[in-house]
Every structure is written in C-alpha cells, then in structure tokens.
Amino acid sequence: MILTVTLNPSVDISYKLNQLEIDNVNRTSSVSKTAGGKGLNVTRVLFQANSPVIATGFKGGYLGAFIEDELNASQIKNSFYPIKEETRNCIAVLHEGNQTEILESGPYISTDELQGFIKHFEKLMDEVQLVVFSGSLPAGVPVNYYSDLIKICNHKSIPVIADTSGIALTTLLEQSNKPYAIKPNLDELSQILGYTVSEDITEMKNALKHEMFNGIQWIFVSLGANGSLVKHDDEYYKVNIPKIGVVNPVGSGDATVAGFASAYSKDKSVIEIIKTANTFGMLNAMEQQTGCINIDKFEGLYKQIKIIEV
Numbered sequence: 001m002i003l004t005v006t007l008n009p010s011v012d013i014s015y016k017l018n019q020l021e022i023d024n025v026n027r028t029s030s031v032s033k034t035a036g037g038k039g040l041n042v043t044r045v046l047f048q049a050n051s052p053v054i055a056t057g058f059k060g061g062y063l064g065a066f067i068e069d070e071l072n073a074s075q076i077k078n079s080f081y082p083i084k085e086e087t088r089n090c091i092a093v094l095h096e097g098n099q100t101e102i103l104e105s106g107p108y109i110s111t112d113e114l115q116g117f118i119k120h121f122e123k124l125m126d127e128v129q130l131v132v133f134s135g136s137l138p139a140g141v142p143v144n145y146y147s148d149l150i151k152i153c154n155h156k157s158i159p160v161i162a163d164t165s166g167i168a169l170t171t172l173l174e175q176s177n178k179p180y181a182i183k184p185n186l187d188e189l190s191q192i193l194g195y196t197v198s199e200d201i202t203e204m205k206n207a208l209k210h211e212m213f214n215g216i217q218w219i220f221v222s223l224g225a226n227g228s229l230v231k232h233d234d235e236y237y238k239v240n241i242p243k244i245g246v247v248n249p250v251g252s253g254d255a256t257v258a259g260f261a262s263a264y265s266k267d268k269s270v271i272e273i274i275k276t277a278n279t280f281g282m283l284n285a286m287e288q289q290t291g292c293i294n295i296d297k298f299e300g301l302y303k304q305i306k307i308i309e310v
C-alpha cells in the first residue's frame with residue numbers, strides 16, 4: 001500500500017467562459033468541481049494504474065467532506081484527519097485560451113491538530129510500504145513538519161518520496177532526516193540552489209552534486225517535453241521521451257511521482273522505475289483532466305523511451 005499525504009488539499013473549481021469581463025458579472029453553466037491538490041493527483045493516477053493507495057491529509061468542513069465523498073465515490077481509500085477550519089477552494093477560469101487562477105491559501109492548522117495528525121499518521125504507517133508527500137504546507141504548519149514526518153518513516157524504514165518546493169523543500173534538505181527520493185523540476189532546482197540551472201547535462205549533474213542532496217537516493221529532475229535527468233546513487237541518466245500529442249501537461253510532475261511510486265513498490269529495476277515515471281508523466285499530459293492517465297496507452301509510450309547513462 002502506498003500512502004499519499006496532501007496537507008493542503010482543495011476543491012478545484014473550473015469555470016469555462018467565452019470571455020472574461022473584468023468588473024462585470026460573468027455567468028457560466030460550464031462548471032466542474034473536483035478533489036484537488038498535488039497529492040490527490042498522485043493518488044488518482046496510482047488508482048488508475050491499479051496500485052494500492054490510501055490518501056491522507058487535513059480535511060475541514062463541507063469542502064473537506066466533499067473531498068472525502070469524491071474519493072469514496074471513486075472507491076479510492078482515504079483517511080483524512082479532521083480540522084476546525086474549512087478546506088480551501090482553488091478556482092480556475094478558462095477564457096479565450098487563457099487560464100486565470102485564484103488560489104486560496106487554505107485553513108490554519110492549530111498546534112493540537114498538528115500533534116493529532118502525527119498520531120494519525122503513525123497509525124497509518126502500520127499498513128504502508130511507501131509514503132509520498134506532495135505540495136505546500138498550510139498556514140500554522142511549521143516548515144520542518146515534513147521532516148518530522150520523514151523521521152517517523154525513516155525510523156520504520158519506510159521510504160519517502162517528497163515532492164514539494166520553496167521553503168518546505170529547502171528546510172527538508174537541511175535536516176538530517178532525508179527523503180528517499182525527490183522530484184524537482186528545473187525551476188524548483190534553481191530556486192533551492194539560489195542560481196539558474198540550465199538544461200545543460202553537465203550543469204545539471206554538477207548541481208545535483210551539491211552537499212544538500214547527500215543521502216537522497218533518487219533525484220528526478222523533470223524537464224517537461226524534454227524528459228528528465230535522473231540521479232540514482234552515483235549514477236546519472238538522461239531520459240529522452242518521444243513527441244506526444246499534449247492536451248494538458250498540468251499535473252504531469254504528480255503523475256511522474258505516481259509512476260515512480262508504482263514501479264518502486266512493485267520492485268522494478270532502476271531502468272524500469274525511470275521509464276515508468278516518465279511514461280506516467282506523458283500519459284497525464286495527453287489527458288484533459290489534471291492528475292489522470294489512460295493506462296491502456298502505457299506500453300506504446302514506454303517502449304519509445306531512451307535512457308542514456310551520462
């Protein structure tokens with residue numbers, strides 16, 4: 001069983017408009033409301049790939065209940081921890097080929113809730129072999145909270161994939177409790193190193209030799225349509241992917257994480273793990289819905305991936 005952790009989930013609302021009129025009333029009948037957040041994208045993709053998965057995180061109020069109902073309706077196992085404040089909405093307005101987003105920062109998590117979640121998380125540990133942390137930390141959550149959770153996993157020898165960014169990722173890398181794997185894109189890698197890393201292979205390899213990455217077994221640097229650069233222990237691989245018909249690449253990083261988790265939990269080889277992760281990323285980019293793959297197209301893409309040790 002893979003446990004996905006989404007501390008700041010959302011109900012994602014998407015409104016389609018022919019035209020967005022500023023400072024006026026905009027009406028639409030084209031509305032979709034889904035359970036969102038990076039960790040829930042990972043969860044859905046794992047479920048679609050037939051990998052056993054359970055989702056956790058904080059849930060509050062009606063919107064928290066909506067997320068649970070959505071997951072239950074899809075028969076996705078979940079065990080969210082209740083909080084006092086309301087789970088957030090994230091709104092995307094699709095208009096004239098543009099996507100205008102309004103992202104709520106989300107609920108404030110109290111000290112009691114933080115401690116309560118740790119106990120809840122520890123109980124869930126009994127039935128899982130791999131943990132995935134995705135996304136940002138809601139207000140009230142200390143920046144080293146992921147590290148505290150990783151410490152529990154490391155103590156139980158349960159590997160962790162951490163896909164976060166900014167201060168949460170920087171803090172994670174500064175602590176002694178390292179995740180087993182991380183998946184920064186090039187922007188996130190540049191942000192944590194404090195300089196712009198280009199797609200030049202030597203430059204990316206040098207960037208990953210920084211001491212802050214010591215102790216992390218896997219680093220997937222995802223490069224969108226250009227595939228990825230992967231560091232596994234002291235080996236580096238450039239992953240070249242075929243050209244595909246891209247529909248919506250948002251969430252491809254989350255699908256990549258799901259691919260890694262799925263292959264890793266099935267004891268696949270290093271090359272198979274790398275190929276599966278990239279294939280899942282591509283499969284997501286080929287679908288309209290964020291965090292969604294058509295597993296029937298897996299084989300066709302998988303065999304076109306070329307991996308070069310660099």
Ligand code: ATP
Binds near residue numbers: 222223224226244253
């Ligand atoms: P997000 O934050 O939206 O989840 P990301 O920036 O973390 O995405 P990307 O680097 O965009 O992640 O994509 C992850 C993987 O998905 C890539 O390594 C690649 O395998 C696949 N992918 C993404 N975009 C494309 C694309 N336009 N064409 C082909 N494959 C893609």
